Amino acid sequence: EDQVTQSPEALRLQEGESSSLNCSYTVSGLRGLFWYRQDPGKGPEFLFTLYSAGEEKEKERLKATLTKKESFLHITAPKPEDSATYLCAVQEQVNTNAGKSTFGDGTTLTVKP
Amino acid sequence: EAGVAQSPRYKIIEKRQSVAFWCNPISGHATLYWYQQILGQGPKLLIQFQNNGVVDDSQLPKDRFSAERLKGVDSTLKIQPAKLEDSAVYLCASSLGSSPSAEAFFGQGTRLTVV
Numbered sequence: 001e002d003q004v005t006q007s008p009e010a011l012r013l014q015e016g017e018s019s020s021l022n023c024s025y026t027v028s029g030l031r032g033l034f035w036y037r038q039d040p041g042k043g044p045e046f047l048f049t050l051y052s053a054g055e056e057k058e059k060e061r062l063k064a065t066l067t068k069k070e071s072f073l074h075i076t077a078p079k080p081e082d083s084a085t086y087l088c089a090v091q092e093q094v095n096t097n098a099g100k101s102t103f104g105d106g107t108t109l110t111v112k113p
Numbered sequence: 114e115a116g117v118a119q120s121p122r123y124k125i126i127e128k129r130q131s132v133a134f135w136c137n138p139i140s141g142h143a144t145l146y147w148y149q150q151i152l153g154q155g156p157k158l159l160i161q162f163q164n165n166g167v168v169d170d171s172q173l174p175k176d177r178f179s180a181e182r183l184k185g186v187d188s189t190l191k192i193q194p195a196k197l198e199d200s201a202v203y204l205c206a207s208s209l210g211s212s213p214s215a216e217a218f219f220g221q222g223t224r225l226t227v228v
Binding site: 004006031032034041042043044045046049051087089091099100101102103104105106 | 117148153154155156157158161168169204206211212213214216217218219220221222
C-alpha cells in the first residue's frame, strides 16, 4: 500500500531561521510528487510538481528537491506569511489514462516575527 | 478565471440524517476529485471522475456515500445515513487531466459536523 509520511508534524521557526520539511514515500510507479500549501479554512494551494530523482524547483523562499525515497521542502529566511500547513502528495499510475494521488498528513509551520 | 465552487460552506446534521454537497469545477476541467479531510490529517481521495466516468472510488464507503457527475461538469456527493465519524471537511478539486503536469485546483471545502 502506498504510504506518504511527513515530518515533523509541527515546526516553529523565528523569522529568518531557515529549515527543511521532509516527505518520505513508498509507491510503485511514481508519476509525480506534489507539494501544496494549506491555510486554515481553505483548500490546498498547489506549489510544485517533481517528477524524477535529482529534480529541484524553486519559488520565492521555497525550494523542493526529490530523491528516490523522499522529498524535502527547504524554506530559506522564512517570513510570518509563510505560516501554513504544507502537504506532500504522491501520484501513482492507476491505468494508462489516470493517476491517483495519496496525501501525507502535513507539517504545520509557524513563523514568529 | 473562476475557481472551484463548493456549497454549502458549513453543514451541521444529526447522525443517521442525509446530506449532499455540490461542486462546480473550473470550466473545461475534465478531472474532478472529492476528498475527505479529517482534522489534523491530509486529504483522502474518495472518488475521482474523468469526464462522466469514475476512475477510482476504492476508498468511497459505498454503503453510505454516493457521488455523481452529470454531463461531465457539476458533481454532487451524498452521505446517507451519516455517522459521527463522517465529521470532516469535504474538498472538491479539478484539473485539466489526471497527469502529474495537470495542476489540481481545490475549492474551499464544506465543513460537515455530525452530532
